[in-house]
Amino acid sequence: MAGQLPTTEFDDIPDALLDELESLAHDRGEGQLGMVQLLDEDGHFNSGSHFSEHAKRLTSDELRGLYRDMATIRRFDAEATALQRQGQLALWVPVRGQEAAQIGSGRATRPEDYLFPTYREHGVALTRGVELGELLRLFRGVSNGGWDPRETNFHLYTLVLAAQVPHAVGYAMGIQRDAARAAAAGRDSGAQAVPSPAVVAYFGDGASSEGDIHESMVFAASFKSPVVFFCQNNQWAISVPTEVQSRIPLHHRAKGYGFPGLRVDGNDVLAVHAVTEWALARARSGKGPVLIEAYTYRQGAHTTADDPTKYRLSEEEQAWLVKDPIARFEKYLRAEGYADDAFFADVAAEGDALAAKSRKDVLAFEAPSLAEAMSHVYAERHPLVEEEIAWHLGYESGFADDESAKEGGH
Amino acid sequence: MPTMTLAKAINTGLRDALAADETVMLMGEDIGSLGGVYRVTEGLKAEFGGDRVIDSPLAESGIVGASIGLALRGYRPVDEIQFDGFVFPAFNQITTQLAKIHARSAGRLTVPVTIRIPYGGGIGSVEHHSESPEALFAHTAGVRIITPSNPHDGYWMTRRAIECEDPVIVFEPKRRYWLKGEVNTEEPGASADPFRAHVVREGTDATIVAYGPLVPVALAAAAAAAEDGRSVEVVDLRSLSPIDFDTVTASAEKTGRLVVAHEAPTFGGLGGEIAARVSERAFLSLEAPVIRVGGFHMPYPVAKVEGQYLPDIDRILEALDRAFAY
Numbered sequence: 001m002a003g004q005l006p007t008t009e010f011d012d013i014p015d016a017l018l019d020e021l022e023s024l025a026h027d028r029g030e031g032q033l034g035m036v037q038l039l040d041e042d043g044h045f046n047s048g049s050h051f052s053e054h055a056k057r058l059t060s061d062e063l064r065g066l067y068r069d070m071a072t073i074r075r076f077d078a079e080a081t082a083l084q085r086q087g088q089l090a091l092w093v094p095v096r097g098q099e100a101a102q103i104g105s106g107r108a109t110r111p112e113d114y115l116f117p118t119y120r121e122h123g124v125a126l127t128r129g130v131e132l133g134e135l136l137r138l139f140r141g142v143s144n145g146g147w148d149p150r151e152t153n154f155h156l157y158t159l160v161l162a163a164q165v166p167h168a169v170g171y172a173m174g175i176q177r178d179a180a181r182a183a184a185a186g187r188d189s190g191a192q193a194v195p196s197p198a199v200v201a202y203f204g205d206g207a208s209s210e211g212d213i214h215e216s217m218v219f220a221a222s223f224k225s226p227v228v229f230f231c232q233n234n235q236w237a238i239s240v241p242t243e244v245q246s247r248i249p250l251h252h253r254a255k256g257y258g259f260p261g262l263r264v265d266g267n268d269v270l271a272v273h274a275v276t277e278w279a280l281a282r283a284r285s286g287k288g289p290v291l292i293e294a295y296t297y298r299q300g301a302h303t304t305a306d307d308p309t310k311y312r313l314s315e316e317e318q319a320w321l322v323k324d325p326i327a328r329f330e331k332y333l334r335a336e337g338y339a340d341d342a343f344f345a346d347v348a349a350e351g352d353a354l355a356a357k358s359r360k361d362v363l364a365f366e367a368p369s370l371a372e373a374m375s376h377v378y379a380e381r382h383p384l385v386e387e388e389i390a391w392h393l394g395y396e397s398g399f400a401d402d403e404s405a406k407e408g409g410h
Numbered sequence: 411m412p413t414m415t416l417a418k419a420i421n422t423g424l425r426d427a428l429a430a431d432e433t434v435m436l437m438g439e440d441i442g443s444l445g446g447v448y449r450v451t452e453g454l455k456a457e458f459g460g461d462r463v464i465d466s467p468l469a470e471s472g473i474v475g476a477s478i479g480l481a482l483r484g485y486r487p488v489d490e491i492q493f494d495g496f497v498f499p500a501f502n503q504i505t506t507q508l509a510k511i512h513a514r515s516a517g518r519l520t521v522p523v524t525i526r527i528p529y530g531g532g533i534g535s536v537e538h539h540s541e542s543p544e545a546l547f548a549h550t551a552g553v554r555i556i557t558p559s560n561p562h563d564g565y566w567m568t569r570r571a572i573e574c575e576d577p578v579i580v581f582e583p584k585r586r587y588w589l590k591g592e593v594n595t596e597e598p599g600a601s602a603d604p605f606r607a608h609v610v611r612e613g614t615d616a617t618i619v620a621y622g623p624l625v626p627v628a629l630a631a632a633a634a635a636a637e638d639g640r641s642v643e644v645v646d647l648r649s650l651s652p653i654d655f656d657t658v659t660a661s662a663e664k665t666g667r668l669v670v671a672h673e674a675p676t677f678g679g680l681g682g683e684i685a686a687r688v689s690e691r692a693f694l695s696l697e698a699p700v701i702r703v704g705g706f707h708m709p710y711p712v713a714k715v716e717g718q719y720l721p722d723i724d725r726i727l728e729a730l731d732r733a734f735a736y
Contacts, residue, residue: 114483144514155482156515160506166472167507170479170487177485180461181432211499215472222467368516376517377551379575383605384652385551 013260017050021262034249035263035295038271041323043331045270054274060338066107066269067333068347070099070326073123075351076132079358080122080139084304088362089139093120097267097299100325101232103127104272105200105294108280111153112197116168119157120232121202128154132354133361142367161203162210165229168201169216172225172283175199198226198283200276206237208253209245217289221257224288228279229254231291232266234298239311254291266296267325270332297323411594417450417587419561420526422595423568424451424488428458431486434572437464437473438490438526447492448528448587470500474525478508481521486572494529494581495538495710501546508577509552524571528584529557530623530673531720534713541710542674544581548651548683555650556604557581559625561591563648566601581650583623607654609661613643616667616730619658619684621647624671624721631726642730650680658684659691666697667733671721676704698736701729 013021020036038046038055046052058066077095084092095102102123109115109127117124122135129152137146138157145156158164175197207213208231220227231250235242246253254261260282264275272294279290297320301308308317333339371389378385414422427434436451442465445452455463466473470491477487491497497504504525511521531540548555554576558564564582571578600608610625611632620628625646632642645661647653662668668688670681685700703721711719 143516144510145516145518148518149515150518156511156519158507160502163475163503163507166475166503167479167482169472170476170481171483172479173476174480174483174485177435177461177480178483212471212475212503215467215469215475218467218469219472219476373513376513376515378554379512379517379520379522382554382652383654383656 014050020050021260035265036271036275037265037268038274039265039268039328039332041328043328043335045332045336049271051271051274051278054277055270058270058273062107063333063338064343066103066273067326067329067339068350069103069107069123069126070269070329071347072351072354073099073103073126073132074326075348075355076126076358077122079355080136081300081304083136083359083362084139088359089136089304090141091139092304093122093139093302094298094300094304095120095122097297097320097325098232098234099123100269100329101266101272101294101296104269105230105276105292108273108276109200110197110280113200113280114153114155114168114171114197115200115202116155116164116171117157117202118161118164118204118207119159120204121157124202125152125154128152130154133358136358136362137365140362140365142365161207162212162216165201165203165207165216166212166219168199168227169220169225172199172220172227173223175226176223196226196284198228198280200228200230200280202230202232204237205231205233205235205242205245205250206240208250217254217257217259217291220289221259224286226283226286227289228276228283229289229291230276231293232296233293234266234296236298236302236308236312238302238306239308241312249293251291251293259289259291261291261293263293263295266294267323267328269325269329296325299324411592413590413592414561415587416558416561416564416582416589416591417448419564419591419593420450420558420568420582421452421454422593423565425454425457426595427488427569427572428454428462431572433484434486434488435462435464435480436488436490437466437477439466439468439473439492441465441490446490448584450526450528450582450587451490470496470498471503474500474503474508474523477523478503478511478521481523482519486522486524488524488526488572491525491527493539494527494541494543497525497527497543500525504547504553504577504579505550509550512576513552520575521577522572522575523577524568524574525577525579526568527579527581528587529581530583530585531710531716532585532623534716536713537710540713540716542581542672542705544579544650544672545674545679547579548680552577553651554578554605555581556648557583557622557650558648559583559586559622559646561589561593562599563601563604565593565595566598567604567648570602570604581622585623586626589626605649605652605654607648607657608646609643609657610646611642611644613641613665615641615665616669616733617643617645617658617661617665618669618671618726618730619645619647619661620671621650623673627721627723628671628726631723631730634723634727635730640730640734653680653684653687655684655687655691659688662688662700663692663695666695667730668696668700669703669726669729669733670700671703671726671729673705673720675707676702677707679704698733701733703729
């Protein structure tokens with residue numbers, strides 16, 4: 001079986017895992033199998049997988065933390081959706097259904113890693129310590145960013161599909177050069193390895209069709225850059241099903257680039273955490289990229305401007321609800337005795353408090369002045385920008401006595 | 411002061427930048443062992459190694475996109491796009507990403523990426539190898555655009571572009587790569603600021619504004635006009651974004667007549683922007699409307715007829731005649 005993968009390229013992978021990946025590589029239909037899964041829909045743990053060892057290392061605190069994160073982001077997501085419905089946000093991009101894919105992968109990263117999200121990675125943002133209210137600035141229309149990526153190594157959202165993925169590869173190439181420079185400077189004796197960061201590039205099944213994904217994978221493979229391509233296959237690119245993006249399981253594409261790819265049950269937080277941790281460790285050790293396809297489902301709309309009833313059946317939605325990532329993990333935590341009613345009540349209360357705080361934050365956001373936004377177009381002085389700022393301020397000052405000017409209009 | 415070609419001056423600028431700052435690195439197609447199709451990066455891989463002078467996969471979006479990531483990690487990548495007509499696969503990365511990251515991060519992030527693009531015609535080449543797409547980029551806020559017309563500027567514009575905290579596109583006039591001139595690598599002199607225009611010939615009766623490959627043509631036209639008793643000033647624009655309107659306007663106010671020449675198509679080109687600005691600023695000083703000389707509204711023509719497409723001395727003199735007819 002293992003012979004079907006270019007094993008010479010992946011000789012760092014143990015035979016048992018290679019066999020497991022190879023057997024999983026053959027889709028067995030409906031996406032039910034053919035993927036790494038540690039928790040089935042009823043929350044039963046599969047200790048037969050190579051990756052079960054990763055999961056077994058998690059402490060009970062860490063396990064409860066994974067649940068807390070998933071429940072928290074679901075509550076926040078519901079609040080943001082409500083804020084949009086109430087006219088307080090221009091748009092919202094719901095994450096409901098993808099919590100395990102995001103929390104599992106985000107929690108597998110280290111502080112020194114750098115993550116490039118698309119625009120739905122609210123759960124990943126939570127794991128990186130981004131103040132969740134900051135995520136709403138973009139959708140409130142007061143910022144195109146909102147948070148400082150240098151504080152959390154969680155990059156700004158990118159709305160042009162896949163455009164952030166070559167950035168991730170370049171960032172990983174920079175990490176490689178840092179290591180080379182450190183070695184050249186004699187700072188790395190070899191005996192004590194400097195903590196080696198890795199990069200995660202998030203994108204979806206729709207974005208996987210973009211040329212930037214192809215170019216990124218070519219670069220990363222050629223230079224063996226420490227980047228994990230994390231594709232959340234949520235089955236729908238707005239209204240177009242995954243089958244239109246790819247006629248083969250998406251993770252199979254990795255083989256064509258010469259690095260490993262695998263599919264993981266994206267609704268199984270333990271499996272996602274384990275495979276991401278494995279892929280990051282591999283990347284850190286200089287073995288190059290991995291493609292992870294997290295097989296999941298967007299339970300809600302693409303954005304609040306979308307209407308899924310026009311393109312998919314409620315039967316499909318119902319079938320996926322049975323696989324819900326949070327309900328599944330709750331069953332596991334309860335069955336194994338890791339958490340009780342009091343814990344779940346606490347988490348729910350914390351979520352409500354966060355939602356209330358986020359709502360308050362949103363209503364208090366102040367829009368930047370247009371002149372301030374103009375001042376950020378260039379890092380260095382620019383005569384045209386200065387001239388236009390001066391003109392704009394002079395023009396606006398003519399409306400100083402007009403109340404409407406304070407609302408940004410005339 | 412050494413005399414060298416424009417290509418060698420840029421090569422020297424790249425070399426000195428690599429030597430001065432270990433975060434500077436070059437990336438592009440065939441720039442390593444081959445030294446680039448125009449040999450502008452010749453010898454640099456041998457001197458600085460393959461980690462700093464990278465032969466990239468053949469993928470322009472990947473080159474610019476990866477450079478953005480490298481810049482976010484603290485590097486100063488210098489990309490070579492092999493030919494003007496091949497920049498378009500990277501157009502998305504340049505216009506939607508590179509140009510906007512500083513603004514959308516509210517000034518928190520900088521992406522000091524330099525993109526070198528050989529541009530322009532006159533070399534008898536095939537399709538997509540002779541274009542002048544600068545206006546498409548000048549329309550995008552967040553990038554700076556400069557273009558040298560001589561070796562000394564070639565050296566210093568390269569150095570300044572790499573040092574700049576903003577993304578800079580350097581359009582290199584490929585038919586002038588072999589133009590020789592004195593280069594002072596110690597003292598930039600008037601070339602210290604790459605974003606200022608230079609008056610390269612003084613005159614009193616009319617002004618020609620040109621940049622990049624057409625600066626020598628404009629100077630030759632001014633010399634020819636002098637034989638007819640017309641004193642023509644020539645301004646080398648040097649920077650296409652920002653444009654040094656102060657220098658251009660001052661010259662137009664002095665001479666009263668302005669001709670703007672570029673290889674790029676006239677329609678929607680930078681000549682129109684210059685004409686509009688000068689009209690707004692110096693209308694009462696003008697003796698004639700601003701006259702534009704540029705390419706036609708067509709794809710760059712086949713090599714055998716490019717001579718009729720490219721603005722030459724006679725086309726510029728004809729434009730001057732029209733300006734003097736008022």
